[in-house]
Amino acid sequence: MTRSISYSFKRLIVSFLAVTLICLWSMNSSRVDEKFRTGARETQEVGKRFYVKSGKCEMRYVDPFNAEFLKINRPKQFIPCTNESDLVSAHYDKILHQYVLHINEEVLHELSGSKTNDFACFYQKIIYGQSADHYDGKGRRTKISQNYLVPLDVEGMLVECTTADEMRVLQRDAFVFVQYKDPPQKVRLEKRASVIMYGIDTVSRTNLRRMMPMVHEFLKSPGWYEMMGYNKVADNSFPNIFAMLTGISPESAESRICNTDADGCLDKIPFIWKEFKKVGYSTAYAEDEEHSNTFNYAKPGFAVKPTDYYFRPFLTALENETSIQYCPGCQMKYCLGRRLANSYIFDYCRQFMQRFVADRPIWGMFWTNHYSHDDLFMLSAMQHKILEDLLSFEKDGAFEHTIMIFFSDHGARFGPLMYTKEAFLEERLPMMFIYLPPWFRIKYPQYARALAQNQNRLSSNFDLYNTLKHIINIEGLVESTKRSYDCPRCQSLFYPLPENRSCSEAGIPEAYCTCHNYEEVQEDRGTWRMAELVVDRINQYLQHHNLQSLCSNLTLRVVNVTEVRMLEIEEHVSQGKGLRHYHTKFQVHQNLAQFSATVLYDRRTEELQINVELISRINKYRPDAECLEEDVQKLYCICLSKIRNNETIFTFQ
Ligand SMILES: *[C@@H]1O[C@H](CO)[C@@H](O)[C@H](O)[C@H]1NC(C)=O
Ligand SMILES: *[C@@H]1O[C@H](CO)[C@@H](O)[C@H](O)[C@H]1NC(C)=O
Ligand SMILES: *[C@@H]1O[C@H](CO)[C@@H](O)[C@H](O)[C@H]1NC(C)=O
Ligand SMILES: *[C@@H]1O[C@H](CO)[C@@H](O)[C@H](O)[C@H]1NC(C)=O
Ligand SMILES: *[C@@H]1O[C@H](CO)[C@@H](O)[C@H](O)[C@H]1NC(C)=O
Numbered sequence: 001m002t003r004s005i006s007y008s009f010k011r012l013i014v015s016f017l018a019v020t021l022i023c024l025w026s027m028n029s030s031r032v033d034e035k036f037r038t039g040a041r042e043t044q045e046v047g048k049r050f051y052v053k054s055g056k057c058e059m060r061y062v063d064p065f066n067a068e069f070l071k072i073n074r075p076k077q078f079i080p081c082t083n084e085s086d087l088v089s090a091h092y093d094k095i096l097h098q099y100v101l102h103i104n105e106e107v108l109h110e111l112s113g114s115k116t117n118d119f120a121c122f123y124q125k126i127i128y129g130q131s132a133d134h135y136d137g138k139g140r141r142t143k144i145s146q147n148y149l150v151p152l153d154v155e156g157m158l159v160e161c162t163t164a165d166e167m168r169v170l171q172r173d174a175f176v177f178v179q180y181k182d183p184p185q186k187v188r189l190e191k192r193a194s195v196i197m198y199g200i201d202t203v204s205r206t207n208l209r210r211m212m213p214m215v216h217e218f219l220k221s222p223g224w225y226e227m228m229g230y231n232k233v234a235d236n237s238f239p240n241i242f243a244m245l246t247g248i249s250p251e252s253a254e255s256r257i258c259n260t261d262a263d264g265c266l267d268k269i270p271f272i273w274k275e276f277k278k279v280g281y282s283t284a285y286a287e288d289e290e291h292s293n294t295f296n297y298a299k300p301g302f303a304v305k306p307t308d309y310y311f312r313p314f315l316t317a318l319e320n321e322t323s324i325q326y327c328p329g330c331q332m333k334y335c336l337g338r339r340l341a342n343s344y345i346f347d348y349c350r351q352f353m354q355r356f357v358a359d360r361p362i363w364g365m366f367w368t369n370h371y372s373h374d375d376l377f378m379l380s381a382m383q384h385k386i387l388e389d390l391l392s393f394e395k396d397g398a399f400e401h402t403i404m405i406f407f408s409d410h411g412a413r414f415g416p417l418m419y420t421k422e423a424f425l426e427e428r429l430p431m432m433f434i435y436l437p438p439w440f441r442i443k444y445p446q447y448a449r450a451l452a453q454n455q456n457r458l459s460s461n462f463d464l465y466n467t468l469k470h471i472i473n474i475e476g477l478v479e480s481t482k483r484s485y486d487c488p489r490c491q492s493l494f495y496p497l498p499e500n501r502s503c504s505e506a507g508i509p510e511a512y513c514t515c516h517n518y519e520e521v522q523e524d525r526g527t528w529r530m531a532e533l534v535v536d537r538i539n540q541y542l543q544h545h546n547l548q549s550l551c552s553n554l555t556l557r558v559v560n561v562t563e564v565r566m567l568e569i570e571e572h573v574s575q576g577k578g579l580r581h582y583h584t585k586f587q588v589h590q591n592l593a594q595f596s597a598t599v600l601y602d603r604r605t606e607e608l609q610i611n612v613e614l615i616s617r618i619n620k621y622r623p624d625a626e627c628l629e630e631d632v633q634k635l636y637c638i639c640l641s642k643i644r645n646n647e648t649i650f651t652f653q
Contacts, residue, residue, distance in 0.1 A: 049061055051205075051228040051229055051429075051456065052228065052229040052456055052457060052458050052515070053456075054457070054458075054499050054500050054501070055500045056458075056500050056501060056502040056515065057229070057458045057500075057501065057502065057503070057515035058515060058516070058517060059228075059229055059231070059425075059429075059458070059514050059515055060425065060514075062206045062422045062425055062426070064206050064207075064209040064210040065210065066422075068420045068421060068422070069210065069417075069420065072416040072417070072420075073210075073377075074377050075211070075377055075380040075381075076375075076377045076378055076380055076381040077381055078381040078382065078384065078385075079327050079328075079334075079381070081325060081334070081335035081337075081338055081339055081340055082335075082338045084107075084111070084171065084338070085104065085106075085107045085110075086104060086107065086173070086338075087103060087104055087107045087108060087111060087161050087170060087171040087173070088101055088102070088103055088104075088121065088144075088159055088161065088171070088173055088175075089101070089102050089104065090102075090150070090175050090177070092351075092354065092355075093149075096149065097180045098149050098150060098152065099149075099150040099175075099177050099179075100147055100148065100149055100150070101121075101123075101144055101147070101148040101150060101159075101175075102146070102147055103119060103121060103144075103146050103161070105117055108161075108170070111170040111171060112163050112168075112170055114163075116164075118163070118164035119161055119162070119163065119164060119170070120143070120161070120162045120163070120164055120165075120166050121143070121144040121159060121160070121161040121162075122141040122142060122143055122144060122159070122160050122161075123141075123142055123144055123154075123157040123158065123159045123160075124138040124139050124140070124141055124142070124157060124158050125138065125139035125142075125153075125154045125156070125157055126138060126139075126155070126156035126157060126158065126313070126314055126317040126321075127139055128155075128313050129313050129316075131303055132301070132302045132303060132304055132305040132306065132310065132312070132313070133296065133301040133302055133312050133313065133316070134312075134313055134316045135156075135313040135314065135316050135317040135320075138158065138317075138321070144159070150177060152179050152180075153179075154177065154179075155176065155177050155178075155179055155314070156174070156175065156176045156177070156313075156314040156317060157174065157175050157177075158172070158173075158174050158317070158321055158322070159172065159173045159174065159175065160172050161173075171338070172322070172323075172337060172338070173337060173338055173339075174317075174318055174321070174322055174336070174337050174338075174339075174344075176311070176314045176344055176347070176348055177351065178284070178309055178348060178351035178352045178354075178355050180355055181282075181308070183280070183282070183359070183360045184277070184280055184281075184282060184308075190475070191439065191443075192280075192281075192361040192474075193361070193402070193403050193437075193440055193471050193474065194281070194353075194357050194361050194362045194363065194401055194402040194403065195276075195362075195363045195364075195402065195403045195404075195405065195468065195471060196349065196352075196353065196362070196363075196364050196365075196366070196398070196402050196403070196404045196405070197364065197365040197366065197367075197404075197405045197407065198346075198349065198366055198389070198390075198404060198405070198406045198407070199241075199365065199366065199367040199368070199405075199406075199407050199408060199409070200367075200368055200369070200372050200379075200386070200407075200408050201237060201292075201367070201368065201369030201372050201373045201408065201409060202369070202372050202373050202376070202408065202409070202410065202411065202412055202413070203372060203379065203408035203411065203430060203431050204408070204410075204411025204412065204425075204426050204427070204429050204430060204431065205226070205228065205230075205411075205429050205430070205431045205432075206411070206422070206425070206426060206429070207376055207379065207411060207412065207417075207426070207431075208379075208431045210380075211376070211377065211379035211380040211383065212379055212380070212382075212383040212386065212387075213383075214383055214384075214387050215383050215386050215387050215390070218387060218390055218391075219406060219433045223399070223435050223436050223437065223438065223441065224433055224434070224435045225433065225434045225435070225436070225451045225452060225454075225455055226431075226432070226433050226455055227432040227433070227434065227454065227455060227459050227493070228455050228456055229454075229455070229456055229457050229458040229459050230429070230430065230432035230459050230460065230464075231428055231429060231458060231459070231460055231503070231506070231508050231512065231513065231514055231515075232409065232410045232428050232429070232430055232460075232461065232508075232512055233249075233460050233461045233462065233487075233507050233508050233509070233512060234249065234461075234512070235410070235413075235512075235614070235616060235632075235635075236409075236410065236413065236631070237294050237297075237369075237409045237410070238250065238260075238294055238295075238297070238299065238631065240409040240410060240430075240461055241294050241367075241409055242260070243460075243461035243462055243465065243484070243486070243507075244461040244462075244464050244465055244468075245271050245272045245273070245365075245465065245468075246269055246270060246271055246272065246465065247462055247465040247466070247469075247483070247484030247485050247486065247487070247490075248484070248485045248486050249486045252485060252486050253265075253269060256485075257269060257270075260299060261298070261299065261300070261630065262300065263300045263303070264300070264303055265300065266295055266299065266300060266301065266302055266306075267302055267303050267304050267306075271306065272363075272465065272468045272469070272472075273285065273306065273307050273363055273365075275469070275472055276361075276363040276468075276472060277307075277308070277363075279361075279472055280360070280361060281360075281361045281362055281363045282308050282309070282356055282360060282361075282362045282363075283307035283308050283309070283362070283363050283364065284307050284308065284309035284310070284311075284348070284349075284352045284362070284363075284364035284365075284366075285306060285307040285309070285310055285311065285312075285364065285365050285366075286309075286310075286311030286312075286315075286344075286345045286348050286349065286364075286365070286366045286367070287311065287312065287315070287345065287366075287367045287368070287369070288315065288333075288341040288342050288344065288345050288367075288368050288369065288370045289332050289333060289341065289368075289369050289370040289373075290312075290315055290316055290319050292332065292369055292370075292373065293312065293315075294367065296312075297631065298629055298630060298631035298634070299631070307364075309348070309352060309364070311344075311345065311348055314344070315344075318336040318337065318341075318344065319333060319336060322336045322337030323337060324336060327371075327378075329375065330371070330374065330375070330378075331374050332369070332370040332371070332373060332374060333370055334370065334371065340371075340385065341368075341370040341371075342368040342370060342371065342382075342385070343385070345366050345367070345368055346366060346368075346389045348366065349364060349366040349389075349393075350389070350392055350393060350396065350398075352364050353393065353396060353398040353401075353402065354396055354398075357398055357401045357402050358397070358401060362402070374415075375415070376412050376415055376416070376417060390406075399435065399437060400437055400438065400439070401437055401439075402435075402437060403434065403435060403436055403437065403440065403471065404434075404435040405432075405433070405434055405435075405464075406431070406433040406434075406435070407430065407431060407432045407433065408430035408431050408432075409430055410427060410428065410430050411425075411426040411427045411428065411429060411430060412426055412427060413427055413616065413617075413618065414617075414618055414619050414620045414621075418594070418618040418619070423596070423618070424514070424518075424583065424596070425514050427616065427618075428512050428513075428514050429514060432459075432464070434451060434467075434493070436448055436451065444474070444494070446494075447494035447495075450493070450494050450495050450496045451493055451494060453496050453497075454493050454496065454497045457497040457498075457499060457501060458497070458501045458502075458503070458506050458508075458515060459493060459497060459506060460487065460490065460506040460507050460508050461507075462484035462486060462487035462490035462506070462507040463484075463487075463490045463491060463492070463493050463497070463506065464493065465484050465490075466483055466484055466490055466491050466492045466493075467492045467493045467494060469492070470492035470494055484507065486507055487506065487507030489505045489506075489507075490506060490507055502515070503515050503516075509611075509614055510581060510598055511597070511598035511611070511614035511615075511616075512614075516565050516566070516567070516581070517565070517566040517567065518563035518564060518565050518566065518581075518583055519563060519564060519566055520561060520562070520563050521562050521563065521564050521582075523559055523562060526603045527559055527562040527584070528556070528559055529606065530562070530582060530584060530599065530601050530603070530608070531556055531559045531562075531584050531586045532556050533601075533606065533608045534584060534586070534595075534597050534599060534608070534610060534615070535554050535555065535556045535586070535588060537608070537610055537612050538554055538595075538612055538615065538636050539553045539554060540612075541612040541613075541636060542633075542636060542637065545633060547628070547633060547637060549640075550627045550628065550637065550639055550640060550641075551625075551627070551628070551636070551637035551638060551639060551640065552590045552638045552639075552640050552643055554588040554589075554590050554593070554636075554638070555588055555589050555590070556586060556587075556588060556589075557586075557587045557588055557589045557592070558586060558587040559584065559585075559586045560585040560586060560587065560594075561583070561584070561585045562582060562583070562584050562585075563582065563583040563584075564580055564581070564582050565580060565581035565582070568580065568581065577602060577607075578602040578603070578604055578605065579600045579601065579602045579607065579609070580600070580601060580602070580603075581598065581599070581600055582598070582599050582600075582601050583596065583597070583598055584596070584597050584599065585597075585618070588638075590638040590643060591624050591638050591642070591643065591644050592619075593617065593619060593621070593624060593638055594617070594618045594619045595615055595616065595617055595618060596615070596616045596618050597610060597614075597615040597616070598610075598614065612636065613632050615635070615636070616635075617635040617636070621634055621635050621637075622634070623642065624637070624638045624639060624642050625637045625638070625639060625642075626639060626642060627639035627640075627641055627642070
């Protein structure tokens with residue numbers, strides 16, 4: 001009783017805050033108001049202690065606002081790119097199937113300081129590159145008249161408006177357009193589910209609850225399912241996204257198809273979007289922050305345009321041609337010209353759905369990292385923007401048609417959360433929400449039921465891949481979808497997952513597995529020795545990869561925490577041998593780099609089993625590893641050229 005009263009009270013406060021904040025953010029608040037008053041269904045979280053609880057998996061629920069977090073909490077204020085109103089805006093004419101540019105005369109008068117309607121606006125088309133990942137330059141300056149019809153071959157443009165005498169620039173802007181194209185083949189009669197993937201880098205399910213409570217509230221609306229037992233399968237963005245989109249790990253790709261580091265390899269990979277395209281879907285892919293793009297950061301990118309609509313050439317143009325603004329303390333580009341970097345991506349997403357979602361099946365992935373990757377608190381500044389995206393999609397009717405996946409790749413991997421007790425869970429439990437539109441729930445009630453049941457069962461990226469495969473072949477009489485290569489026991493999330501599932505059955509290595517209970521052990525000579533042996537394995541790894549001329553050998557400085565796994569039930573751990581699983585968190589002398597490792601270790605014989613590439617680096621590594629290109633090795637490399645003299649390191653030698 002007490003709980004339900006205080007809970008309703010809390011909801012009231014959330015609703016009130018949501019409504020107030022949204023009103024401040026945008027004048028168009030009535031929709032939100034209604035949303036929060038009619039309310040999403042009751043959350044089942046209050047008082048809950050586990051996301052998953054079964055014989056083989058106990059995934060603990062973390063209180064988002066525990067005392068440890070409150071100590072480091074520094075929510076951020078939203079900073080707009082500009083306070084100026086839009087001089088030029090674009091809208092889509094549904095009869096002409098064409099975009100129209102409109103000059104706002106009120107804004108014109110304001111900016112020019114004149115009451116006349118004279119202006120001179122020009123655009124330059126962004127020209128697609130010879131290679132798929134870059135633009136090649138700008139077209140000629142073309143004059144824009146009031147209500148100008150954008151030619152169909154223009155998918156991106158830079159705009160400049162000046163006074164009529166062209167003496168003074170009034171405003172510069174940039175636009176990207178999803179231009180209408182006819183469906184790739186005759187649309188089949190039965191309705192097929194579109195899939196839109198809205199992704200944000202580095203958002204754990206706990207951090208979503210802390211930083212974006214209003215978005216979380218939205219994601220409780222009918223049709224949304226949170227996969228609360230979703231656990232990442234690899235360290236950083238690339239392998240996690242790769243698993244989701246291919247069902248294989250980059251290592252298996254290397255042995256079966258090609259090395260994803262090699263030029264041209266990514267073009268050969270059977271990404272899921274190719275399979276969607278094969279069965280008649282129109283496809284799109286977009287990301288912000290050029291240097292961190294999933295397929296371009298320490299990777300070769302694409303030589304051939306991968307999807308029908310591909311944003312990256314426009315991104316390279318925007319980053320090269322517009323004025324870039326950074327927010328305080330931000331390392332990634334915050335504004336491109338007058339707009340937030342991520343707003344181009346989600347406008348592109350919105351247009352893609354507006355153009356096509358009602359008349360053909362589509363698949364698209366839209367991924368942002370520019371604000372979330374480096375600072376976990378930036379999500380709080382951005383939550384209105386994200387909520388506004390979702391509400392815009394809703395207003396457009398997109399949720400009547402499409403399956404939406406709202407997700408992340410992993411949680412924070414460096415920064416203040418890494419020093420908390422819950423760092424291990426924070427890093428490994430990305431948010432994962434799946435939305436099923438009403439028609440889909442009616443047509444396939446058994447799939448909706450299974451998905452609901454699976455919310456509190458262990459799941460992984462490979463299951464998500466299988467689910468995408470299942471959607472492609474949803475009318476198949478039996479589940480003939482090929483299962484994920486690197487997880488033969490993974491399955492579509494539209495079928496009930498085994499209740500007693502283990503991490504290995506879900507393709508999750510022990511180093512990333514959040515199912516097991518570990519308890520802290522007292523530091524002693526043995527725990528130090530174990531960490532020392534781990535450091536030595538890193539050194540051997542560097543030597544094995546011939547990196548010793550570039551990277552420093554490491555020496556142990558501090559062992560922060562050692563934990564031992566409580567119940568060893570995995571088949572591969574032979575009890576008799578005295579091997580136990582440990583977590584060890586430690587720091588080395590070299591640039592005070594910090595690591596967290598999961599090892600199998602026998603304290604008596606000092607036998608140690610570890611895969612070095614599964615050791616997590618828990619502070620920022622990029623500045624230390626600038627001498628290397630390869631992304632996995634970077635984590636363990638402190639470049640000799642970057643060694644800082646923190647203290648007397650080599651005195652013992
Ligand atoms: C799950 O596994 C545990 C431990 O292995 C076992 O005791 C239990 O009976 C299993 N439950 C189900 C539903 O299979
Ligand atoms: C916008 O207005 C706010 C409040 O007046 C001000 O603090 C901020 O600096 C302005 N931003 C820009 C980019 O001019
Ligand atoms: C990028 O901008 C620079 C400087 O304005 C320019 O010289 C270069 O040609 C631009 N790149 C492309 C591909 O147009
Ligand atoms: C670095 O560590 C490796 C592995 O322990 C060792 O073989 C090598 O001699 C060390 N190199 C230096 C320069 O100390
Ligand atoms: C480990 O201990 C060192 C020394 O006390 C400290 O500076 C560092 O922040 C600790 N690291 C973690 C992850 O707790």
